[in-house]
Amino acid sequence: MTDIKQQALACRDAAHAIAQLSTDAKNDLLRSMAAALEADADAILRANQQDLQAAKAKGTAGAMLDRLTLDPQRLAGIANALREVAELPDPVGLVTRREVRPNGIAIERVRIPLGVVAMIYEARPNVTADAAALCLKAGNGVILRGGSEAIHSNTAIAAALKRAISDAGLPAAAMTLVEDLRRETMVELLQLTDIVDLAIPRGGEGLIRFVSEHARVPVIKHYKGVCHLYVDKQADLALAQRLLLDGKASRPGVCNALETLLVHRDVAARFLPAAIEALRARKVEVRGDQATRALVPGVAAASEDDYAAEFLDLILAVRVVDDIDQAIEHIRRHGSDHTEVIASEDAASAERFIKAIRSAVVMVNASxxxxxxxxxxxxxxxxxxxxxxxxxxxxxxxxxxxxxxVVRGEGQVRHEDLLG
Amino acid sequence: MTDIKQQALACRDAAHAIAQLSTDAKNDLLRSMAAALEADADAILRANQQDLQAAKAKGTAGAMLDRLTLDPQRLAGIANALREVAELPDPVGLVTRREVRPNGIAIERVRIPLGVVAMIYEARPNVTADAAALCLKAGNGVILRGGSEAIHSNTAIAAALKRAISDAGLPAAAMTLVEDLRRETMVELLQLTDIVDLAIPRGGEGLIRFVSEHARVPVIKHYKGVCHLYVDKQADLALAQRLLLDGKASRPGVCNALETLLVHRDVAARFLPAAIEALRARKVEVRGDQATRALVPGVAAASEDDYAAEFLDLILAVRVVDDIDQAIEHIRRHGSDHTEVIASEDAASAERFIKAIRSAVVMVNASxxxxxxxxxxxxxxxxxxxxxxxxxxxxxxxxxxxxxxVVRGEGQVRHEDLLG
Known part of the structure; x- marks a missing residue:
C-alpha cells in the first residue's frame, strides 16, 4: 500500500473518533490548538523564514510573497481564528426537521460529519490552521496538501496542532499534513474514492482545474468571481455609487470585488460621470462601451474579454444596458455564478433580478x-x-x-400480512 | 460542436425557462404530461412490444424482462405518479433561514434549481417519466439517457411528455432524451462540466461504476444496500422478529432489504431458533457463524464474502456478537452506508448505535x-x-x-472610510 493511502486510511479511522466527540471536547481541542501555535511561535516563524528565503531566491515578490509571510501579529491572528471557530455553533447533531408519519414512525433529519476532507491549497500557511479547525469543528478528519513554497511553515504549524490533538488523547492522524508534494501523490489522494469524502481546492485557477480534472472524489470549488453591479433606472444613485466604490476599490484583489458595472441607460448620464470621477480619484482604470465613452471622456474601449475578466486589480469594465433584461442577459453570459448586486429602489425589479440571476449570492442595495x-x-x-x-x-x-x-418506531413494518 | 453538446446546451437554455415557472405552472405542466401519456397509451405500448420482442430474441427473461414490461395498468401507474409529483410541495423558492446582521443587511437562504440533471439508467421505462417529473418539479432541465433495451419505449414516452411541454409554450429541450446510445456519447455527456450540474446513475453496479469513473460532472450514486439488523440484548424479541421478517422476506430484491442479522449473544439462544424457523417458513436460506450454527441445526456456514454481500435474494447472513460495539464494528467494516436497524428497548443503546453508525438511514425499532x-x-x-x-x-x-x-440592504458597505 502506498504511503498516501496508508495516511488517508489512518485519517479515516481517526475521523471516526472526532465524529463522536462532544461539542465541548471539540471546542477545548480547538483552544488547545491555539495555545500550541502560540507556544511554538518561534519555531513557526523560523520555519517561515526558510520558506521566505527560498521564495526570494526563486524571485518571488509582491502579493505572492506577502501571502506567504508570517509575523508575530499574523500568527496571533491565526491562533485567535482557532478560538473563534471554538465559539461557533456545532453543526453536528443539529436536527433540521422532524416529522411523524401516519404509521407512527418518527423521522428526524440530523447533521453528521462528511468524514474525511482533503484541502488542496497554495501559498497561505494560515489555511493549514483555518481548514484544520473548521474540519475538526464539524467532526471530520482533514488531509492538508499545501504548496511546496510553504512546506516549512505548514510543517511547523501542523506539528503544533498535532501535538494538541495527541495531548487531548485523540489520534493525531485526524489532521494529516501531506509532506510528499509530488503531483502524482496528489492525484492518488484525489482518487481515493472509498476514503476521501470531499476535496476542496483553494488557490489559483491552474490548481483548481488540475484538481477538478484529476479527482474522482467529489470536488467543491470556485474558479473565479466576476461580480457585477447593475444600477437600475430606479436606483438611488448616491447609494449605487457607495456600492460601486466599496465593491471595486476597497480590496480589488479578492473574489468578491466588483469587476463589471452595468448601468440602465435612463440613468447613465446622471450616474456615470460622477461615478467614474470618484473611481478615478481612487486610481481605478475604467474600460467602457460606446455609450459610456460618449458620456465620459478618456474612457478606454472595453473588449469582449474585459467583460469576462476577473481583474483582481483596480480596473473596471462598464456597460450601458437598455433595460434590466439586457443586464440579466449580460450577467448570464459573462458571470461566474459568484455574486451579483442590483441597486434599485423598485421592489419588483429587485425580485425579478433575484429570480433571474442564478449566482450563489445576490445582493439588493448591499456591497x-x-x-x-x-x-x-x-x-x-x-x-x-x-x-x-x-x-x-x-x-x-x-x-x-x-x-x-434517523427513524424511531415501535416495531412498524411495511408488510404486516407477511408476519401472520 | 457535437450533437450531444448541442442538445445539452439547448437543455440548459430551456432549464432557465423552467427555473422561472410558478408552482402552479409547473404543476399544470405535470398534469398535462400525465394526460399526454394516457393519450399516447397505444403508441407507447406498441413501442414497448418492440423492445420486449428484441429482448426476448436476445434471451432476456425473468426479472429483467419484467422490469422492461409495460401494460395498460403500469402505464396508468406512471401517469398517476406524475400527478402525485404535481401534488408535492415545490422546493424552489423555499426560504430555509433568515437572519439580520448587526449592520442591518438581511440574509435569506433560498432554494434554487440545480440547473441541468443527467439521468443515466437501465431497463425500467418508467424512470423516463418519473425522473423527468421530479427534475421539472424542482425547476431543472433533464437529460435522460436510458438503456438500449428500452429505447423504443423511452422514445415513445418522451415524445408524449415533450409534446405536453411544447403545448404549454415551453421549450421541449427542457426534457431531452438521448437517442445516440454509444458509450462515447455518454462519456462526453458526463464530461460537460460547464453544462451539466449533476449526473445520477440508476441501475446495476457496472453502470454506476462506469459513470463514476468517466464523469467529470458531480455524480450522486449508491452502489448497493447491505442493510443490517442488530438485535440488542435489551430488544423486544417479538418486535425484532417482525423487523427481521419484513426486512428480509417482504421484497428481497430491493436495496432496503436486510442482508445481515447481528444478534447479541445474551439473547441469541432465545431469539435465533424461532427467528430462523420463521425465516425458513418464508423460504429464506440462512448462513451463519459458529455460534449461530451451534444454536440452530442445519444452518450453512457463512463466508467472509457473505457478510459483505447484497444478496437481493432470499438469503440472510447471521452472526452472534459479543456486544453492541462488536455489532457497530461489524457494520463499519461490511456496511454500505445505506440503512441499518437496531432493535432495542434501551434508549442509551439506541442512541449509541445512532451516533456510531454513519449510514444514511438509521432505524430504531422500525423496518x-x-x-x-x-x-x-x-x-x-x-x-x-x-x-x-x-x-x-x-x-x-x-x-x-x-x-x-439573497441579501437585502440599504446601501451597506464594508469600508465606509473609503467613501469620504
Whole structure:
C-alpha cells in the first residue's frame, strides 16, 4: 500500500473518533490548538523564514510573497481564528426537521460529519490552521496538501496542532499534513474514492482545474468571481455609487470585488460621470462601451474579454444596458455564478433580478464585499462554492456536514400480512 | 460542436425557462404530461412490444424482462405518479433561514434549481417519466439517457411528455432524451462540466461504476444496500422478529432489504431458533457463524464474502456478537452506508448505535424497508444517495435544488472610510 493511502486510511479511522466527540471536547481541542501555535511561535516563524528565503531566491515578490509571510501579529491572528471557530455553533447533531408519519414512525433529519476532507491549497500557511479547525469543528478528519513554497511553515504549524490533538488523547492522524508534494501523490489522494469524502481546492485557477480534472472524489470549488453591479433606472444613485466604490476599490484583489458595472441607460448620464470621477480619484482604470465613452471622456474601449475578466486589480469594465433584461442577459453570459448586486429602489425589479440571476449570492442595495462567510454569519469560511451542489456560496462549518435520516418506531413494518 | 453538446446546451437554455415557472405552472405542466401519456397509451405500448420482442430474441427473461414490461395498468401507474409529483410541495423558492446582521443587511437562504440533471439508467421505462417529473418539479432541465433495451419505449414516452411541454409554450429541450446510445456519447455527456450540474446513475453496479469513473460532472450514486439488523440484548424479541421478517422476506430484491442479522449473544439462544424457523417458513436460506450454527441445526456456514454481500435474494447472513460495539464494528467494516436497524428497548443503546453508525438511514425499532423516499415523507424519489455530500439517503425533489444567499440592504458597505 502506498504511503498516501496508508495516511488517508489512518485519517479515516481517526475521523471516526472526532465524529463522536462532544461539542465541548471539540471546542477545548480547538483552544488547545491555539495555545500550541502560540507556544511554538518561534519555531513557526523560523520555519517561515526558510520558506521566505527560498521564495526570494526563486524571485518571488509582491502579493505572492506577502501571502506567504508570517509575523508575530499574523500568527496571533491565526491562533485567535482557532478560538473563534471554538465559539461557533456545532453543526453536528443539529436536527433540521422532524416529522411523524401516519404509521407512527418518527423521522428526524440530523447533521453528521462528511468524514474525511482533503484541502488542496497554495501559498497561505494560515489555511493549514483555518481548514484544520473548521474540519475538526464539524467532526471530520482533514488531509492538508499545501504548496511546496510553504512546506516549512505548514510543517511547523501542523506539528503544533498535532501535538494538541495527541495531548487531548485523540489520534493525531485526524489532521494529516501531506509532506510528499509530488503531483502524482496528489492525484492518488484525489482518487481515493472509498476514503476521501470531499476535496476542496483553494488557490489559483491552474490548481483548481488540475484538481477538478484529476479527482474522482467529489470536488467543491470556485474558479473565479466576476461580480457585477447593475444600477437600475430606479436606483438611488448616491447609494449605487457607495456600492460601486466599496465593491471595486476597497480590496480589488479578492473574489468578491466588483469587476463589471452595468448601468440602465435612463440613468447613465446622471450616474456615470460622477461615478467614474470618484473611481478615478481612487486610481481605478475604467474600460467602457460606446455609450459610456460618449458620456465620459478618456474612457478606454472595453473588449469582449474585459467583460469576462476577473481583474483582481483596480480596473473596471462598464456597460450601458437598455433595460434590466439586457443586464440579466449580460450577467448570464459573462458571470461566474459568484455574486451579483442590483441597486434599485423598485421592489419588483429587485425580485425579478433575484429570480433571474442564478449566482450563489445576490445582493439588493448591499456591497458585493459582504459575500464572505464571516459577513454572512457563517463564522469562519472554508471556501466559496460556485458548484451548484451541496453548498453554493460561502461555506462554513455546516457545509462540512450532511443531513441523514434517523427513524424511531415501535416495531412498524411495511408488510404486516407477511408476519401472520 | 457535437450533437450531444448541442442538445445539452439547448437543455440548459430551456432549464432557465423552467427555473422561472410558478408552482402552479409547473404543476399544470405535470398534469398535462400525465394526460399526454394516457393519450399516447397505444403508441407507447406498441413501442414497448418492440423492445420486449428484441429482448426476448436476445434471451432476456425473468426479472429483467419484467422490469422492461409495460401494460395498460403500469402505464396508468406512471401517469398517476406524475400527478402525485404535481401534488408535492415545490422546493424552489423555499426560504430555509433568515437572519439580520448587526449592520442591518438581511440574509435569506433560498432554494434554487440545480440547473441541468443527467439521468443515466437501465431497463425500467418508467424512470423516463418519473425522473423527468421530479427534475421539472424542482425547476431543472433533464437529460435522460436510458438503456438500449428500452429505447423504443423511452422514445415513445418522451415524445408524449415533450409534446405536453411544447403545448404549454415551453421549450421541449427542457426534457431531452438521448437517442445516440454509444458509450462515447455518454462519456462526453458526463464530461460537460460547464453544462451539466449533476449526473445520477440508476441501475446495476457496472453502470454506476462506469459513470463514476468517466464523469467529470458531480455524480450522486449508491452502489448497493447491505442493510443490517442488530438485535440488542435489551430488544423486544417479538418486535425484532417482525423487523427481521419484513426486512428480509417482504421484497428481497430491493436495496432496503436486510442482508445481515447481528444478534447479541445474551439473547441469541432465545431469539435465533424461532427467528430462523420463521425465516425458513418464508423460504429464506440462512448462513451463519459458529455460534449461530451451534444454536440452530442445519444452518450453512457463512463466508467472509457473505457478510459483505447484497444478496437481493432470499438469503440472510447471521452472526452472534459479543456486544453492541462488536455489532457497530461489524457494520463499519461490511456496511454500505445505506440503512441499518437496531432493535432495542434501551434508549442509551439506541442512541449509541445512532451516533456510531454513519449510514444514511438509521432505524430504531422500525423496518429497514421504510428507507424509501415515499415512506420517509419525500413523496417521489429520484434515487438513494450513499455519497456523503449534498444528499445522503433517499432523494426527493428538494435534493434537486440547492440553497443560495439573497441579501437585502440599504446601501451597506464594508469600508465606509473609503467613501469620504
Amino acid at each position: 458585493s464585499r459582504f459575500s464572505d462567510g464571516g459577513e454572512l454569519g457563517l463564522g469562519a469560511e472554508i471556501g466559496i462554492s460556485t458548484t451548484r451542489l451541496h453548498s453554493y456560496g460561502p461555506m462554513g462549518a455546516e457545509s462540512l456536514t450532511v443531513e441523514r435520516f | 429497514s424497508r421504510f428507507s424509501d423516499g415515499g415512506e420517509l415523507g419525500l413523496g417521489a424519489e429520484i434515487g438513494i444517495s450513499t455519497t456523503r455530500l449534498h444528499s445522503y439517503g433517499p432523494m426527493g425533489a428538494e435534493s434537486l435544488t440547492v440553497e443560495r444567499f
